[in-house]
Amino acid sequence: xxxxxxxxxxxxxxxxxxxxxxxxxxxxxxxxxxxxxxxxxxxxxxxxxxxxxxxxxxxxxxxxxxxxxxxxxxxxxxxxxxxxxxxxxxxxxxxxxxxxxxxxxxxxxxxxxxxxxxxxxxxxxxxxxxxxxxxxxxxxxxxxxxxxxxxxxxxxxxxxxxxxxxxxxxxxxxxxxxxxxxxxxxxxxxxxxxxxxxxxxxxxxxxxxxxxxxxxxxxxxxxxxxxxxxxxxxxxxxxxxxxxxxxxxxxxxxxxxxxxxxxxxxxxxxxxxxxxxxxxxxxxxxxxxxxxxxxxxxxxxxxxx
Amino acid sequence: xxxxxxxxxxxxxxxxxxxxxxxxxxxxxxxxxxxxxxxxxxxxxxxxxxxxxxxxxxxxxxxxxxxxxxxxxxxxxxxxxxxxxxxxxxxxxxxxxxxxxxxxxxxxxxxxxxxxxxxxxxxxxxxxxxxxxxxxxxxxxxxxxxxxxxxxxxxxxxxxxxxxxxxxxxxxxxxxxxxxxxxxxxxxxxxxxxxxxxxxxxxxxxxxxxxxxxxx
Numbered sequence: 001x002x003x004x005x006x007x008x009x010x011x012x013x014x015x016x017x018x019x020x021x022x023x024x025x026x027x028x029x030x031x032x033x034x035x036x037x038x039x040x041x042x043x044x045x046x047x048x049x050x051x052x053x054x055x056x057x058x059x060x061x062x063x064x065x066x067x068x069x070x071x072x073x074x075x076x077x078x079x080x081x082x083x084x085x086x087x088x089x090x091x092x093x094x095x096x097x098x099x100x101x102x103x104x105x106x107x108x109x110x111x112x113x114x115x116x117x118x119x120x121x122x123x124x125x126x127x128x129x130x131x132x133x134x135x136x137x138x139x140x141x142x143x144x145x146x147x148x149x150x151x152x153x154x155x156x157x158x159x160x161x162x163x164x165x166x167x168x169x170x171x172x173x174x175x176x177x178x179x180x181x182x183x184x185x186x187x188x189x190x191x192x193x194x195x196x197x198x199x200x201x202x203x204x205x206x207x208x209x210x211x212x213x214x215x216x217x218x219x220x221x222x223x224x225x226x227x228x229x230x231x232x233x234x235x236x237x238x239x240x241x242x243x244x245x246x247x248x249x250x251x252x253x254x255x256x257x258x259x260x261x262x263x264x265x266x267x268x269x270x271x272x273x274x275x276x277x278x279x280x281x282x283x284x285x286x287x288x289x290x291x292x293x294x295x296x297x298x299x300x301x302x303x304x305x
Numbered sequence: 306x307x308x309x310x311x312x313x314x315x316x317x318x319x320x321x322x323x324x325x326x327x328x329x330x331x332x333x334x335x336x337x338x339x340x341x342x343x344x345x346x347x348x349x350x351x352x353x354x355x356x357x358x359x360x361x362x363x364x365x366x367x368x369x370x371x372x373x374x375x376x377x378x379x380x381x382x383x384x385x386x387x388x389x390x391x392x393x394x395x396x397x398x399x400x401x402x403x404x405x406x407x408x409x410x411x412x413x414x415x416x417x418x419x420x421x422x423x424x425x426x427x428x429x430x431x432x433x434x435x436x437x438x439x440x441x442x443x444x445x446x447x448x449x450x451x452x453x454x455x456x457x458x459x460x461x462x463x464x465x466x467x468x469x470x471x472x473x474x475x476x477x478x479x480x481x482x483x484x485x486x487x488x489x490x491x492x493x494x495x496x497x498x499x500x501x502x503x504x505x506x507x508x509x510x511x512x513x514x515x516x517x518x519x520x521x
Contacts, residue, residue: 003317004326006380006413009350011393087488092326094380120488127491136434246307246492276325283325 035125044264051295053077055153055186077153080140084266088287109284126243146302260299314351376414383410417504445477
């Protein structure tokens, strides 16, 4: 509230009458991040960085003897630009508030800023999935991250959305894997990608734990069959995303496609402290610069269930 | 659609002078002051106040009267304990009385001036996209009070942007100057979208006479 911390804002901590301070979890925030489980952390060297799509020429022709070989071409597609976005905040705390509070746990400005910063990083990252089908947040190819009509550089489209959105089950997994097995590459030719992780809202923890971990098929009536997920797609990682809050039913399969989800850091968090002697105000700030996204929509197959 | 978290009251966002913060001013509140925004409310950090001819200040638009906004409360002295002594507080109960200078209710107020403030919108239907909210920039808007009794011991006036009033009308109290880039603005189709406001300076007699400036 209001934007500055005067002693009135922490008035009940000015005397040693309290037993415990009830406050946010400030320790271990950086080691409790979601995004590091599904995004590649990498540095960012410049103010912006571009990744460029190039598609090969496709299939070759059957050529009669002695006739000229038909040429193929290479087509330039979309450009993915990562802009170093700056995120920052500060606490302005009066010297009186600093001096008079009897409980160090009340202010802890640097720790609170660190929590705010890392939480922002994690939520900013998860927004990629929150906005996966939102046309207001298009990716570099001009459509949302999850789309049935991602353009191919040299013509045509491909889909990285489940053809039939279904709740988590062996059947839905098999359908997704089949779709992934026939996912086309940049030249429009079927390549096939492997699933490496399931990204899901927290409400699907139980079903995915069962589906990924059961020795036998966990579907009623099929208990004597093998669990195909465990048998053929072993070591699929389950990534539960706390901040994926706009749905309880969507989920996504992350693939092994290169240049997928990534977090590019131009500047890791830096904190500053300074005193405004004019009003005897203690200032604590934190700032960081990053961008996140994906250069490759094939990194995910989204289930808009 | 997911609602954005509601954050209480006016939040200082940026200073137009670039000095980092507006200078606070000590202001007094009358003994026994009883805030009324559709019911009794106390004074909380983040509440807007206006000036009275008595030399005191009061909660803005108190008793459904349209007031000229002056500033935002950031600190309160005057919570009178059972022993009759006053101290700092983050919430001043309605009807707090005092008899001496020692126990007088004193607020530190950051004047609206030309500073930029963040405040939540009151509905999620006037606009539902970032583009729609951005289209309001330059227009004027009023603030409405949505009395908050979620803590029955501390009823608050809860100022929010009456976003459906957005217009170029000169008499509206604030000007929309931006959409907050706080990551608290997670879903523009949800409630509590945070906008950036400046006082419609023409309404502040100190700055530009008594007439508001039309928005654009």
